[in-house]
Amino acid sequence: MGFSDEQIRDMLELKEELTEKIIKYKEQIEKLEKNISVLDTILKQSSFTKASELTRNAVKVIKQERKIAITKSSDGITIANAFVTNDKVSIILEDNVTLDPDMPPLKTFFVDRIIGEMKKKDIEQAESGEIKKDDIINCVINDNGSRIREIIIKNYRQEERVDEIINTATWSLTRMIENSA
Numbered sequence: 188m189g190f191s192d193e194q195i196r197d198m199l200e201l202k203e204e205l206t207e208k209i210i211k212y213k214e215q216i217e218k219l220e221k222n223i224s225v226l227d228t229i230l231k232q233s234s235f236t237k238a239s240e241l242t243r244n245a246v247k248v249i250k251q252e253r254k255i256a257i258t259k260s261s262d263g264i265t266i267a268n269a270f271v272t273n274d275k276v277s278i279i280l281e282d283n284v285t286l287d288p289d290m291p292p293l294k295t296f297f298v299d300r301i302i303g304e305m306k307k308k309d310i311e312q313a314e315s316g317e318i319k320k321d322d323i324i325n326c327v328i329n330d331n332g333s334r335i336r337e338i339i340i341k342n343y344r345q346e347e348r349v350d351e352i353i354n355t356a357t358w359s360l361t362r363m364i365e366n367s368a
Contacts, residue, residue, distance in 0.1 A: 257357045259364065266360055269353050276352050278338040286363045288330045297359040302326040302340065305348060318344070 190198070257267040257278065266284050270277045280286065288294070302324060309323040325341045340352055 255353055257353065257360065259361050260357075261361075266364065267356075269356070271349055274342060276340045276343055276349060278340075278353075278356050280335055280337065280360075284360075284364070286335045286360065286367065287333050288328050288335050290363050290366065292359050292362050293328075293335075297355055298326050298328070301351065301355045305343075309342070309344070324348075 253271040255269040255271065256265045257269055258265050265281060267278050267280045270279065286293075305324045309318060312318045313320045313323055322342050322344060324343055327339045327341070329336045329339065338356065343349060343352060
């Protein structure tokens with residue numbers, strides 16, 4: 188199949204245009220890669236959080252807060268509500284429930300043993316570099332004088348821990364109510 192001289196010239200011009208575009212795009216790609224490299228360097232120097240973790244965390248933030256009623260097993264009466272977000276569990280006692288924060292087994296069992304064991308594991312992971320020290324589980328009991336208002340567990344990090352936290356908090360609060368009666 189023969190081509191005319193004009194057709195061959197057009198094909199040569201097209202080939203030349205395509206070659207120039209390839210060179211131009213390669214140069215643009217190189218510039219973009221250099222910019223990314225510079226940004227990576229700056230981010231590494233100014234942040235301890237990887238960009239990939241930031242995007243993963245951004246997705247987590249979208250999750251809605253869950254509300255879980257904490258009830259006494261004996262009569263099913265709600266004694267508190269647990270509000271679970273992506274980074275904390277807040278257990279807010281009902282207004283009619285008055286419990287002293289020093290009453291067993293809250294501190295001895297729930298805080299020292301259950302949360303304490305989780306914290307011990309988190310500290311080991313932080314020391315080995317698996318997690319940041321800021322991600323270690325933490326428990327705060329907010330009270331109003333001698334009355335517990337809420338129990339906040341921050342950085343539970345694992346969904347399996349939520350069930351254990353709520354179950355042991357339920358057990359502890361129920362025992363406290365029984366002991367105060």
